[in-house]
Amino acid sequence: MVLDAIRARRTTREFTDAEVSDSDLELLIEAATWAPNHRATEPWRFIVLAREGEMRRKVAQIVYDWTYENVKNPNPERREASSTDAKQEILDAPAFMYVYSVQGNNDEVTQENYAATACAVQNLMLAAHSMGIGVGWSTGRPCLANVGTAIGAEPDWDIVGALYIGYPAKIQHRQSEAQRKPVNDVTIWS
Numbered sequence: 237m238v239l240d241a242i243r244a245r246r247t248t249r250e251f252t253d254a255e256v257s258d259s260d261l262e263l264l265i266e267a268a269t270w271a272p273n274h275r276a277t278e279p280w281r282f283i284v285l286a287r288e289g290e291m292r293r294k295v296a297q298i299v300y301d302w303t304y305e306n307v308k309n310p311n312p313e314r315r316e317a318s319s320t321d322a323k324q325e326i327l328d329a330p331a332f333m334y335v336y337s338v339q340g341n342n343d344e345v346t347q348e349n350y351a352a353t354a355c356a357v358q359n360l361m362l363a364a365h366s367m368g369i370g371v372g373w374s375t376g377r378p379c380l381a382n383v384g385t386a387i388g389a390e391p392d393w394d395i396v397g398a399l400y401i402g403y404p405a406k407i408q409h410r411q412s413e414a415q416r417k418p419v420n421d422v423t424i425w426s
């Protein structure tokens with residue numbers, strides 16, 4: 237049931253070494269494209285960086301450099317460690333992709349497009365979950381490092397996230413530990 241998948245899906249950032257095939261990635265992206273989108277803009281764009289590919293290595297290095305320049309910790313060893321971690325996580329992910337949203341002709345459409353693309357990512361994550369594949373959605377270092385033009389994104393695309401994808405090495409938050417507020421804390425019934 238969709239409801240079970242919605243509840244059981246968890247962010248995953250540690251993976252086994254098992255490969256995620258291109259055909260599986262295609263299936264995930266196709267699932268993403270079934271997200272609702274107003275005015276049929278289909279605003280999502282996906283950039284997949286092959287595991288052993290030159291572009292993956294290039295992006296990992298850009299993220300390393302960005303992290304080294306921007307981590308707040310003044311200790312050079314800590315900076316080096318954070319930067320190496322950020323780089324290695326990108327290199328190690330069995331699959332790794334960026335998701336962008338194209339802008340509309342005005343702010344209203346741009347916002348709709350961004351919302352639709354976020355729905356697309358959730359579709360992708362739920363489809364992945366149904367296939368035993370885990371996804372970690374990040375808007376952190378891999379996005380802040382501004383890799384857009386290096387990977388072929390148009391300069392005016394809005395970044396929605398970087399997705400680390402693979403078969404979970406372990407369940408990061410056990411279902412019993414995953415918490416959400418009760419419905420009545422977040423709902424006004426009037």
Ligand SMILES: Cc1cc2nc3c(=O)[nH]c(=O)nc-3n(C[C@H](O)[C@H](O)[C@H](O)COP(=O)(O)O)c2cc1C
Pocket residue numbers: 245246247248373374375376377397409414
């Ligand atoms: C827009 C967005 C950005 C996120 N960025 C990050 C991130 O940069 N780093 C990270 O570790 N997790 C990130 N996450 C994952 C959330 O931290 C995660 O969804 C949250 O902890 C709840 O866990 P769950 O996905 O297992 O329910 C992001 C999630 C969303 C929706």
